Amino acid sequence: MSFDHLIQLRINGSEDAGYLSFFEAEKDIPFPIKRVYYTYNVPVGTKRGMHAHKTLQQLLWCPYGEIEVILDDGKEKTSYLLDSPEKALLVLKGYWRNLYWKKEGSVLCVAASDYYDEDDYIRDYDEFIKYVKEGYWSYED
Ligand code: TYD
Numbered sequence: 001m002s003f004d005h006l007i008q009l010r011i012n013g014s015e016d017a018g019y020l021s022f023f024e025a026e027k028d029i030p031f032p033i034k035r036v037y038y039t040y041n042v043p044v045g046t047k048r049g050m051h052a053h054k055t056l057q058q059l060l061w062c063p064y065g066e067i068e069v070i071l072d073d074g075k076e077k078t079s080y081l082l083d084s085p086e087k088a089l090l091v092l093k094g095y096w097r098n099l100y101w102k103k104e105g106s107v108l109c110v111a112a113s114d115y116y117d118e119d120d121y122i123r124d125y126d127e128f129i130k131y132v133k134e135g136y137w138s139y140e141d
């Protein structure tokens with residue numbers, strides 16, 4: 001199985017009746033889901049994220065609004081715009097992420113591979129770079 005960061009979610013529906021999008025754990029994404037959370041009522045212009053995870057894998061999607069996600073593997077930064085309920089961003093372990101709220105009312109939903117664990121966070125950028133340099137992540141699995 002190989003996954004690109006940006007995933008086009010499956011869609012069911014029509015213009016008249018409206019649409020339904022969905023994804024299934026271990027089919028559309030490469031991990032079982034243990035936790036779902038969402039971030040809302042975030043003022044436009046707010047920056048969130050600013051951390052990496054040692055092992056956690058996540059799928060991010062924005063059912064309403066516009067959120068820019070910058071993923072950083074310690075060498076390169078790539079920007080992704082979540083501006084459609086049909087798009088989702090797969091963030092495997094080892095990426096520093098910065099998130100920017102672009103539109104009022106935007107909601108960020110996250111499906112995560114594990115329970116909340118503060119010890120899995122790297123919240124210091126220099127520490128993140130140290131982990132990258134030590135080859136902590138292969139970025140291939
Ligand atoms: P964090 O993951 O840093 O969110 P963001 O990147 O959007 O700023 O989480 C913010 C706070 O919420 C942090 O103090 C931990 C807490 N939190 C939980 O208690 N449970 C959770 O499942 C998550 C995701 C966060």
